[in-house]
Amino acid sequence: MREDVRILLVGEPKVGKTSLIMSLVSEEFPEEVPARAEEITIPADVTPERIPTHIIDYSASEQTDDELQDEINRANVVCVVYDVNKESTIKKIQSKWIPLVNGRTEKGNRIPVILVGNKSDLQGASSMETILPIMNQFMEIETCVECSAKNLKNISELFFYAQKAVLHPTAPLYNPEDKQLKPSCVQALTRIFNISDLDNDEILNDTEMNFFQKYCFKNPLSAQALEDVKTVVWKNMSDGIQDDGLTLSGFLFLNMLFIQRGRHETTWTVLRKFGYDDTLELTDDYLHPPFTAYLDVHRCIEYFGYLGYTTIMEQESQTAAITVTRSKKLDLEKGQTQRNVFLCKVIGLKGTGKTAFLQAFLGRSLKMQSEMGRDVSDFTINTVQVNSQDKYLIVSKTSDEGLISKQQ
Numbered sequence: 376m377r378e379d380v381r382i383l384l385v386g387e388p389k390v391g392k393t394s395l396i397m398s399l400v401s402e403e404f405p406e407e408v409p410a411r412a413e414e415i416t417i418p419a420d421v422t423p424e425r426i427p428t429h430i431i432d433y434s435a436s437e438q439t440d441d442e443l444q445d446e447i448n449r450a451n452v453v454c455v456v457y458d459v460n461k462e463s464t465i466k467k468i469q470s471k472w473i474p475l476v477n478g479r480t481e482k483g484n485r486i487p488v489i490l491v492g493n494k495s496d497l498q499g500a501s502s503m504e505t506i507l508p509i510m511n512q513f514m515e516i517e518t519c520v521e522c523s524a525k526n527l528k529n530i531s532e533l534f535f536y537a538q539k540a541v542l543h544p545t546a547p548l549y550n551p552e553d554k555q556l557k558p559s560c561v562q563a564l565t566r567i568f569n570i571s572d573l574d575n576d577e578i579l580n581d582t583e584m585n586f587f588q589k590y591c592f593k594n595p596l597s598a599q600a601l602e603d604v605k606t607v608v609w610k611n612m613s614d615g616i617q618d619d620g621l622t623l624s625g626f627l628f629l630n631m632l633f634i635q636r637g638r639h640e641t642t643w644t645v646l647r648k649f650g651y652d653d654t655l656e657l658t659d660d661y662l663h664p665p666f667t668a669y670l671d672v673h674r675c676i677e678y679f680g681y682l683g684y685t686t687i688m689e690q691e692s693q694t695a696a697i698t699v700t701r702s703k704k705l706d707l708e709k710g711q712t713q714r715n716v717f718l719c720k721v722i723g724l725k726g727t728g729k730t731a732f733l734q735a736f737l738g739r740s741l742k743m744q745s746e747m748g749r750d751v752s753d754f755t756i757n758t759v760q761v762n763s764q765d766k767y768l769i770v771s772k773t774s775d776e777g778l779i780s781k782q783q
């Protein structure tokens with residue numbers, strides 16, 4: 376998750392940018408405002424998503440074009456404010472502000488934009504009819520909101536939408552042009568579906584759906600909610616429901632529906648719970664929880680991650696699969712150990728019989744070995760009885776001459 380959110384307000388002079396910020400802060404309409412408000416930081420505990428949020432004002436009378444560009448580059452989301460009663464300020468959204476914000480940015484990296492129609496208190500008719508074609512033209516526009524700094528209508532909502540556009544972005548999930556989930560999102564959701572399909576029958580039954588729901592959102596669905604979900608899918612997709620359970624197509628459809636209805640946070644909660652970051656890559660924290668040991672524990676934990684260990688075993692982190700024992704030195708001092716797994720290195724020059732030794736540990740005679748060929752692992756593992764307890768011994772061979780001479 377990101378550490379903070381920077382919201383920048385831009386727009387034509389006198390549309391009410393400063394007034395909107397001051398109304399949010401003081402919860403009343405300021406009769407007098409400075410040309411530009413100081414940058415304000417809303418602490419994490421009073422923002423809906425619990426992330427510190429900076430709000431930055433812009434005023435052409437106070438700032439140069441370079442300073443404005445600098446602020447645009449630092450922003451995570453830009454609110455383009457217009458006056459709902461002044462057509463000229465709406466026209467400038469297309470001709471000036473969106474090109475300024477994203478004109479030089481590649482399609483996938485565009486800064487999300489919120490259109491903010493202020494002064495709805497003075498308004499005759501809604502500006503939505505004029506705004507909708509602009510929203511269809513620029514895919515980076517996440518949403519639009521009509522509000523009033525004067526009677527405080529939709530002020531906190533506007534900052535909430537802005538915060539949401541950053542924390543739960545549409546761009547990595549959904550392509551509004553063809554109205555489809557993006558391939559990387561389909562790939563991630565398919566992995567999630569497969570992990571949640573505990574009996575591998577390619578259908579999420581009620582138990583599996585509840586398991587998934589509890590893992591992602593802490594609470595199971597009520598029986599009625601479960602039926603409602605299935606009905607919505609069934610009504611929209613012939614192959615979305617099979618044997619009274621959700622198919623992969625149904626699962627993908629459901630997530631697309633959340634996104635199309637502006638509930639990206641639902642899909643993002645699921646994706647984050649299964650380890651994905653904003654670019655839909657599995658995070659390093661998820662794949663490699665801080666841990667080291669002498670075998671390749673990192674790789675092992677990574678595989679646990681791909682296989683969904685935390686979900687299936689209902690654990691917070693992959694590290695729950697690993698038991699850390701006390702140091703070898705202490706074990707030797709006490710003459711006791713809690714360890715169940717031991718590593719033994721077999722060293723010797725090439726041709727001295729290390730491979731045969733390792734294979735014999737698995738009970739394979741020289742004859743069996745010659746039938747198997749030479750393409751065998753440098754590791755073998757077997758159980759050994761120590762004081763009538765089963766212990767595991769990993770035997771690994773090396774013919775690294777440098778290491779051998781060091782050991783000598």
Ligand SMILES: Nc1ncnc2c1ncn2[C@@H]1O[C@H](COP(=O)(O)OP(=O)(O)OP(=O)(O)O)[C@@H](O)[C@H]1O
Pocket residue numbers: 386387388389390391392393394395405406408409410411433434435436493494495496497522523524525526
């Ligand atoms: N909702 C509203 N209803 C009526 N008047 C408003 C409203 N919001 C702002 N105003 C008035 O509009 C004028 C311009 O407001 P403000 O200075 O906040 O705009 P601005 O966009 O910050 O301007 P600039 O870019 O020039 O700094 C002020 O007189 C303010 O009182």
